[in-house]
Amino acid sequence: MEKINQENLNAQSTSSKTLEEVRSMIKAHKRNDLIFASVGFVVITLILLTLLTLFIDLVIDGYPKITYDFFTSFPSRRAANAGIFSAWVGSSLVLLITFLSAVPLGVASGIYLEEYAPKNWFSDLIEVNVSNLAGVPSIIYGLLALGLFVYGLKLGHTIVTAGLTLGLLMLPIVIVSTREAIRSIPIAIREAAYAVGATKWQVVLHHVVQYSFGGILTGVIIGMARAIGETAPVITIGALTFIAFLPPPPISLSYPFISFEWLQSSFTVLPIQMFNWLSRPDHAFHINAAATGAVIIVLTLIMNGTAIWLRYKIRKNIKW
Amino acid sequence: MAQNNLGIKAEAKDLNFYYANGTQALKNVSLPVHENKITALIGPSGCGKSTFLRCFNRMHDLYPGNRYEGQILLYPDNTNVLSKGVDPIEVRMRISMVFQKPNPFPKSIYENVAYGLRVRGEKSKVKIDEKVEEALKGASLWNEVKTRLNDLAFNLSGGQQQRLCIARALATDPEIMLFDEPTSALDPIATVNIEELMSTLKNKLSILVVTHNMQQAARISDYTAYMYLGEMIEFDATDKIFTNPSKKETEDYITGKFG
Structure with missing residues (x-):
């Protein structure tokens, strides 16, 4: 041996x-x-x-x-009666605007940068800036939005302002995750599509978007989960802390059935409600704040969990 | 048509190719592609045979900065495939390609084959059904998949996937089919299947195949071209190349003294 x-x-x-x-x-x-x-x-x-x-x-x-009443009561001067009804409705509506503004813009930008933009110093500059934007402190977005949306475009301290602000915040996350997802598609698959005579647009539509869908969706949900907990920018643009009414409903039973008035309603969101209660001296309100915090964390967990589950589900049919 | 084009489907003339970084990968390469014949490109790794093959369907256009000089004429219409005025997409609709590793789309078997037709705007379900069946039969895959056309293509074995890719390339009735080392990722049995398939396919179209495997070139091709360092060293009938090559370099390569 x-x-x-x-x-x-x-x-x-x-x-x-x-x-x-x-x-x-x-x-x-x-x-x-x-x-x-x-x-x-x-x-x-x-x-x-x-x-x-x-x-x-x-x-x-x-x-x-954390009871049924907590979710269906407006804030109140008496801690025991106070709830997060206006806060979670506000959060949902703001997130809806965020979703509608950031996702189409972000996905389209990601596709453009990855598939169409010529590779030169200018696209490099854009790339660096997009990555940087993802790291900019959120209060900076708040200040930008205050100048641009509230005073510049005169949108006021409204749901649409908050939605667009958080949309700005979410945009780089969506762009970066879209690009990552697109990059993970093997060159061989692209070449296969081009080799049968597909145009760039057909390749994007029939292949790139479809195969990167899971990754994009994950990025979107993670971005939303971040947006739901954001406080600083929403305070900066002037969300109210005490709201005892709901925005006008978007759908009504009488003509013209659909209303966009809710966009211009004042609002509050979950983290601001929590912040407000925390800053009160009465200990009973701190309990409300803790309950709201727990709700936000559970929501975030649910969203991230959904993202993981969806990614798994969608990726199951794609092996490379 | 001119007399000298008889029996020739395409012809590369003094082709030079430069990659974006300035490297010249092909030097004055000329080669005829005979109609309804298999032409094999052999040579050591890095000799430019794949680069040459990918000029025929302008695959290099996908990456910026690559440059062609010279001509690849497609007969009988004398179209110069490399001309700036010719759309690479038009070229790819006439000249299809099968790659080294099977690369089916993550879609159903049916959709993989139908894709070329969809790209061409074919809407008629009946017509697509017909073409898909014809292409799968042409790629001798029909009997194995006819009961599960809606299964994902990834569920097929490697050899079946490669035949699916051939069916995909076949469905649009191309004039020439390019094969880039089509069996190098396959086991011996799948390789035999693909080789037999290629020999049948040449009745319908002209084939240009890059292969690492000299025995494969000898088995299936009618003509063989030996390339080295971006140059075409020798082109002749396969029998001649493998029994009595006229260049010393070719002989060294095929007898295994080199490469």
Whole structure:
């Protein structure tokens, strides 16, 4: 055994290690795997525990408040009667505008940048800027929106302003995830489509959009999950903190049946409602705040969970 | 038509090709593609045979900065495939391609074959059905898939996927079919199937095939071209190339002294 090994090693002539030495070397190298895996495990556990502690703390504090009434009551001067009805309706409507503004723009920009834009210094500049935008503090978006939407376009402190502001915030996330999703389509599939005589538009429509749909959707949902918790920009553009009415309904039973008045309604959203309650001295309101926090976290979890599930579901039919 | 074009489907004349980074990948390459024959391109890796093949359907146009010089004439209409005035999409509608690795779309078997027709704006379900069946039969895949046309193409085996890609390329009645090492990702049995298929297909169209495998070139092709470092070293009937090549380099390559 030793002899054969020695012969093999001699044949290679670069290594003069004995079998024993090789074995102990492998052992030493494998120790690094173990060290890294242990450190990684400890770190990830700490992160998860922190998150879990926060969440459990909110749930424990807010639990007595999380009832059916909490979701169907307007805010009130008396903590016990106060609820988040106007806040969750406001959040939903704002998110609707965010979705409608950011998704078409973001997906179209991503497709353009990836498929059509010539690759030169200008497209590089755009690329750097889009990535940067994703990292800009959200209050900056709030200030921009205050100048642009509230005063510039005179949209006021309304749902449409908030929706567009969060849309701006979400736009880079959608663009980046669209581009990532498109890039993951193998060149071979594109070439196959071009080789049968498809035009660029046909390739985009029949292949690129369809195969990157899962990735784009994931990006959209993650962007929305971020938008739902955003507070700073919404405060900046002047969301109200106490709203005891709902925006006018978009659909009515009498002519003309559809109304867009709700766009121009004042509003509040969940994180602002929570912020407002937190800043009150009365401890009873802090319970309401905790309950609202728990609701926001659960909503975020549901959205991210949906994103993962959808990605899995859609990717199942695509293997490359 | 001119007399000298008889039996020739296409012809590359003094073709030079430059990649975007300035590398000249093809140097004065000329080659006739005989009608209803299989022409094989052989040569060591990096000799430019795939680059040459991809000139025929202007695949290089997909990437900016690539440049062609010279001509590839398509007969009988004398269209210069490489001319700026000729739309690469028109070229690809006449000259189809099968790639090295099977690359079906993540769609159903039926949709894969029908795609070329859809791109051409064919709306009639009856006509598409007919063409899909004809193409799948032409690619000898029909009997294996006729009961599950709506299954995903990825559920087929590698060899079946490659025959599906051939059916996809066949469905639009191309004049020439380009094969870029079509069997290099397949097992020996699937390879035999594809080779037999190619020999049948040449009754309908002209074939240009790049292969790494010299035995394959000898088995299936009527003409063989040996390329080295971007140049066409020798082109002749396959029998002649493999038994009595006129160039020393060709002989060295096919006898395995080199490459």
